[in-house]
Amino acid sequence: MVFYRQLGVVPKTRHTLFRADSGAIYYEELMGEEGFSSDSSLLYHRNIPSALVGARIWDLNDQSLTPNLPLLPRHLRLHSLFDVGDATNVDAVTGRRLVLGNGDVRISYAWVGKTSPLYRNSTGDECVYVEDGTAVVETVFGSLSVAKGDYIVIPRATTHRWVMPAGDAAKLYFIEANSHIGPPKQYLSKHGQLLEHAPYCERDLRGPNEPLLTEGQDVEVYIKHRGNGPSGLAGSIHVLPYHPFDVVGWDGCLYPYVFNINSFMPITGKVHQPPPVHQVFEGNNFVVCNFVPRKVDYHPDSVPVPYYHSNVDSDEIMFYVDGDYEARKGSGINKGSISIHPGGHAHGPQPGAVEASLGMEYFDELAVMVDTFRPLELGEAAMKSDDGRYASSWTGGRWNNV
Structure with a gap:
């Protein structure tokens, strides 16, 4: 995102030794865009973020695409894709259905009522519009509550999951990029601030408020990543020795945020x-x-x-x-x-x-x-x-x- 935030505890000087009161070392992770030349954040983990104890293939939902031939304007009725009772068995990661796509963006839709597995999209940022319902999006940066009318922008490779309240359902419209998603350039100053003529400003954006610490062992994370098949996509499931929500603090300009x-x-x-x-x-x-x-x-x-x-x-x-x-x-x-x-x-x-x-x-x-x-x-x-x-x-x- 375009402005700096700090949550939790971070060391006074970046890239220096940082210990807990117990003497244990916190492990620093740089999460950055475009190599080392664009927005980034530094996250401080209790455990080594690279550690794996297992992996297997995740078979993605149907990602096939059919050309719009003959060329036609079309009307799609998304609500016909799900019955009312379907939501209890559908989650926001494995249950989304592909509506449209090309090499730059994919649009999917789901009516969800089940908490999703942990998920990381490593092909690009996601912008999800909440058509109806509520949810809590738990991320490695912290939690964000979303409701009807909210967009949530989730940076590429952010580990997160969609937590659904018991008995509730949400209709979600997914815009998945093969790039980054951000405010229009014409609304930004040369330093990245939203300008006076922009139709919204930084105070309209909501980010996480505090770190999210969760315990767990042998935790699965579903990863969508680049592949060599017809869709250019592939899926893997990594098994982590510890829960990835172990960040005691972070700071920087890259994080998920919500705009209504x-x-x-x-x-x-x-x-x-x-x-x-x-x-x-x-x-x-x-x-x-x-x-x-x-x-x-x-x-x-x-x-x-x-x-x-x-x-x-x-x-x-x-x-x-x-x-x-x-x-x-x-x-x-x-x-x-x-x-x-x-x-x-x-x-x-x-x-x-x-x-x-x-x-x-x-x-x-x-x-x-x-x-x-x-x-x-x-x-x-x-x-x-x-x-x-x-x-x-x-x-x-x-x-x-x-």
């Missing part, structure tokens, strides 16, 4: 504002945007819904979370839907949406958008949740196969 979508301050204007004003995070070759309840354009002849547009360099993925998305009325899209608007196809409001929006002053809508700069392919969850009709929604259902 309701803290986002929308940027509005006299005429319709383009999607970049809604941006909240970015990774390599993709961006994440929020569309939140807001006042809309105030020019006397303004058209509040988006103009038709063809993002020639992007695929646009919109996840409809809450409210009533004006531009998509009449298309069948509802809460829990995803629309796929691929590069090469001009898209925009459904028939009648322009006329219906005239004179409106406020949109009550909540959506999370991911725009990618390489084409996305369809995961097994997309294939099973596609309504098969969305492409004809601009022509009243008319469809001619050729």
Whole structure:
């Protein structure tokens, strides 16, 4: 993250001998991005963090991808992927189902009610949006509580697990990068501070409050990592002699944090504002945007819904979370839907949406958008949740196969 924090006990001088009151040595670990040339934190462990006593293969869920051929806009109904009773047997690590993916980012979804195993994603950062429910995310840096509307950004290789309250369930939308995820560069000073024109600031972010110390022996950690198979991914399970949550203190600028979508301050204007004003995070070759309840354009002849547009360099993925998305009325899209608007196809409001929006002053809508700069392919969850009709929604259902 962009600013320094310190939790627990750390030595006065880094890279020096640090002992407990008992005389035992604490073991220093540098967790850093881009080798030794970007953000990092120093963690002080009771035990040697490299120690292993066993390992085996973890067979990942179906990671296969199918090209979007013929090129089509699509409507996916994510809520159809899970039944109400499924959540009790689904966790946030082994239960997520792949919706879309390319070489830069993967989007998955799960409805979870079971505490996950310990997990480490070594392929990139994860940004998880909590569509509904609550959970506690325990990490090597400490714990973070999350609830409806929260994003949690988890740096690459952070050991963590999702702890579910008894009898509760959460709907989780996973954005897994093959890079790092952070605030948009246009909102940052040259030293990394969020600027005055940014739609959120550091005081809106929540990090861990205290170290998390847990005892245990022969503890399993599930690791997603790079591989040579078709998906480029592989899984392993490491068995550690001691519990990895043994950090007595840490300091630095790299750690997991939470941001709630309701803290986002929308940027509005006299005429319709383009999607970049809604941006909240970015990774390599993709961006994440929020569309939140807001006042809309105030020019006397303004058209509040988006103009038709063809993002020639992007695929646009919109996840409809809450409210009533004006531009998509009449298309069948509802809460829990995803629309796929691929590069090469001009898209925009459904028939009648322009006329219906005239004179409106406020949109009550909540959506999370991911725009990618390489084409996305369809995961097994997309294939099973596609309504098969969305492409004809601009022509009243008319469809001619050729």
